[in-house]
Amino acid sequence: MRAKIAALLLLFLLSLGLTGCIRQQPPVFRIGVALYSQEDTFISTVGQKMERLAKEEEQKRGIKINVTLVDGDRSQSVQNEQVDRFLNQGYDIICVNIVDRTAAAVIVDKAQRANVPVLFFNREPVEEDLDRWESAYYVGADGAQAGRMQGQLVLDAWHERQEILDRNGDGILQYVMLEGEPGHQDTLLRTEYSIKTLQEAGVPLDRLGSSTADWQRGKARLKMEQWLKETDTTIEAVFANNDDMALGVIDACLKSGMQPQDLPLVVGVDATEEAVQAVRDGHMAGTVRNDAEGEAAWMIQVACTLMESKPLEEVVELVDDHYIWLEYSLVDQAAAIAEEQAP
Helix, strand or coil: CHHHHHHHHHHHHHHHHHHHHHHCCCCEEEEEEEECCCCCHHHHHHHHHHHHHHHHHHHHHCCEEEEEEEECCCCHHHHHHHHHHHHHCCCCEEEECCCCHHHHHHHHHHHHHHCCCEEEECCCCCHHHHCCCCCEEEEEECHHHHHHHHHHHHHHHHHHHHHHHCCCCCCCEEEEEEECCCCCHHHHHHHHHHHHHHHHCCCCEEEEEEEECCCCHHHHHHHHHHHHHHCCCCCCEEEECCHHHHHHHHHHHHHCCCCHHHCCEEEEEECCHHHHHHHHCCCCCEEEECCHHHHHHHHHHHHHHHHCCCCHHHCCCCECCCEEEECCEEEEHHHHHHHHHCC
């Protein structure tokens, strides 16, 4: 009898211990991240930083965070299917770098039906689509600000070394414009405000060419090669809506036999690692930093707060109930060199 009582007591204690172990397991949160294209250097960087920051947040919060990245391959229908899978598999939150900014309503409605918050990032949906549901948000930066900063980089160069920049000595800045994806809000705003900044400062301008290169380095290289062959007038400046296209311009110029000191003044946006190195080397006049670290950090912070059912107001002040805006910053050669030398 004593042996039976001891055995039962042991089983009871073991069951308590096992229950305690189960209860001590940290909760697991799953974040689905749908990227428009992992071929885009900046977007790929944001995804990688989200994975790293999620690991750091696990330690701080005592939770488990699984981040799953998928590539939409520039297809909205493919991305819609990826979002469906995230929702059907019970993900806690989805982050969407949408392929077609005019197609967000479909994703918002699906997320609302599943009661899963959705964070759009970098590619801003139409405002009316975000307004469809209180748990739809956008994290990104103002494309007009990036355009103004690009314009300021060129304006500073014009004021400081016009005699060098104005290679034909006609007092007019001859330039070409490489645009990103047609219809993308950053394409429209960066293009408009970069030139508007110079116009407002009274800089005489002569646009020799303008073309889309869909944010892609290879397409930008081919277009610049064409311009170099077809344009009789010297191209003195190149505005590229992002760094990948700016680097494609430099590829074309160097391939043509142009020496580094003879390159046109080239400006981009994003401050990717390779572009910042090109700025240090003097191949690019400058770039505008698109805060990939900040973008990834805010998405992880907001995702964790929502998943823990805490008030979002504890971590961020939303603009118009849906928007988290980040700031761009200038990266000229001095800033790029200082950044490299910083401890």
